[in-house]
Amino acid sequence: MLQTGNVQQVVKHSMAYGFLLSQPFSFYVDAYPVLQNEVLSQAQNLKYGQHNESVIVLQYKLSQLNYFKQPVDGEFGIRTEYALKSFQKDHHLTVNGVANQKTITTLMKIERKKYLQPLKSIKNDYVPGEQGEDITKIQKALQYFGYYKGELDGIYGPLTDKAIINFQEDHGLEVKKSINEKTVNEIYEAEPTEPVKTVEAPTSNTEQKEAEPKPVKKQTTSYSVSSVITTAKSLIGTPYVWGGESPGGFDCSGFIQYVYQSQGIKLGRTVSDIWNATKPVSNLSVGDFVFYQTYKAGPSHMGIYLGNNQFIHAGESNGVEISDMGISYWKERYIGAKRVAQ
Template structure:
């Protein structure tokens, strides 16, 4: 075949190289001489290249903030931090960086996708370190001010010094743990958080926790008080209100307890002074915000209360949003 380029022409033989290469290989083979490595075909070279990302494990557990043990050590080695077996802030930050580099959701939690990408073994998910996978039925309540063995359990899980005293540092660590596990970050270890932490059901009988089913004083049944409190959910908030046409916070509690033969003073601070302070609240006790009290409600158990909050919320049942509260019993 003849091609023309700018007035010149030359014969092009596209099969010359391949034909000569084939002859050369054939000639070398015929002579009994080994072919040089440089002429090996791509088909023979391909098996030598192995992608490390192609060998993923099947990981079904969850390792996250507050966990401890061999699974945490395995994660720490993968992300390049000191393998002390405690999943703390440094480990969580390193896990997030690893996830970002590998195109994963950077939530700091080693779940099935992240664990598989890291090449963690299936057995890691059953390690005692992954407490979040072994849920229990916990019915107690541990919060700031609580003390005892259950508090120590919580502290070990969230990665703070296990001194058995639930202080502000423990509350902050609990909030971080709750956020990392998709829970309401209120710093209170109630049934949901405690069960997720793997706390034993018997722990709820400790002196540092509160039974959600415990009764109030002998004169007033918690179930009847809470039943009355629930009856007025949705009642409009009205400043100075003391009737079902409109309540403020202390007017609401005064009205509810009056239905059960309990006479309370008119204002929140006066009710705080009249109540007997308790460190382990029971459903049906009063909960006070501030001293002197600027707001109050009726404790409903599990970190919740009934209260007449404001014109935006009216009378409602909701979570207690701060640990800076006190409790009183009447």
Template sequence: MSKTGTAKDAFVISSIAAGILFGAPSLVEAGESSGHEEFKASFETQQIRYGHTGPFVSNVQEKLKTLTLYLASVDGNYGKQTENAVKQFQRLHHLKVDGIVGKQTQAKLTSFPLSTTVLKLGDKTEAVKTYQEQLSQLNYYQGQLDGIFGPQTLQAIKEYQQKNNLEATGELTITTQMHLKSNRNKKGKTLSSVKAKNTQTLEHQSSAITFAKTLVGTGYRWGGTTPAGFDCSGFINYVYKNSGLLVPRTVNEIWNFGIKVNKAGIGDLVFFQTYKPGPSHVGIYLGNGRFIHTSSSKGVSIGEMSNPYWNSRYLGAKRLPKG
């Protein structure tokens, strides 16, 4: 066979292979392999790009649709919408942004699971802990790595989304998860901004305590939320509303809203179990073992944590998120 003949034959073979991969879905789909296996198999020798058609293009579209980057119909046609979705994926993962599903883009696409769950406030999973760790490394999250999606985690995610031009929902959307997993920027927020936020929080707590002390002597009233009479949670609600922070109405809701701390600090909320199981009484910690609260016998007053009644019923402390 001549050199010319060899080159010609190679071109014909290559054309047939490309036709099978991109232009003849029926030949590929005749096999027994799953869609994911077909997707991986197509990546062994081929690039998928604008103008291609076939089942492997559909697989790329399905993958990008799962990741909420491709919003059009899965039709197996590599058009502009598919190309733009691929480019967005490449930007998120610091890949060459050319809109071509080549070797590196292929490898990154296949590394993601076929389904991803949006994580949101109230979730308690190991996945949440993983993202807390990442946000902590980037200096967005300052709380405990406990896998609990609470207000502090939500705030950290919002700040991350805002800084990285993502939709600031406060939820760990699939796009946000992808962005966090591929983020190479370990600097995050500057130390000065963290200190500024902590200073702002301390000022907020000081303001709440100062105002709370002016209410000492106010009488008790079941369901009361004004100086005409408070119950314990109504008092907390009123005090922090005056300081610009809205908190839930009931003790249990406030307990779930707050961020757990190992040791109460000035301005933290302290919780007790009194007339029923679980948190049923709350006050504001003043430091030096004292807290301000509303009791049914004394109204708004200052109590001692060491008092046998309160000491035996103490459940723990929570910190209210700022803003």
């Protein structure tokens, strides 16, 4: 699983940095493979009937490996199940059509091999201006980690040069306008190795039902609402960055998590995690969480209520900002309020 720190390190040079999520579902296909892994690693037992961003990533990865032949739509239907079972069969996994821990780990491993294994055949050093099959292999490997964003053309031009330099800088290598054996080996070995923490689905229906993810434990603690609001407002203007959870850039749940961590309160990382770990309220109070259904069913965006029908949140267009709950966009998508138990 890709660590959050690694995401933040790589994302500044990636296709995801500054990506405007006006069409959120398309992002999961356009994101580079390692960042897709971060999305998929949060999934638990993806299976028939589900519809979410993790299924989008699953379908896309299966299509890249020539198992899924249909349009990527995020619907885990019969064709997705068939593709997954075919993958499981070919790689000696339990053929149950459920994307459990072992299946997800194997899928990532096979995809990694597709992008990075060709590097092992590279024996020569290269400098800007050269071209050939080896350059294409390097471009493809750098694309895997989000550094290379151009066409795989086999030309060591400005885009390839920039990707190499960014990789060297991020991995503590001597920055050189060339590709040598050491750089190639570093790219090959840069694959994160921490195992994906998902729940493996058993083969029997009874065991599978018992293995369903348990609800997040409810958070019980005390904190200062005024301090929360002060901290939140101090971050107004911070840009929106998908996966961001620091003052360098936030996504909506990363912003909430950061604000509450500053008060010693540990929350889940996703909107769904926070929704599941907090208690519903009927009457809004300052400091409550307000939840919205935006690009998918269920809670997918959130903010902190400030009073006077306003809330503060990390918006996709303007970053951390204060918005009016009464405008039609938010009013139509509002699904409820919750708060941290004290």
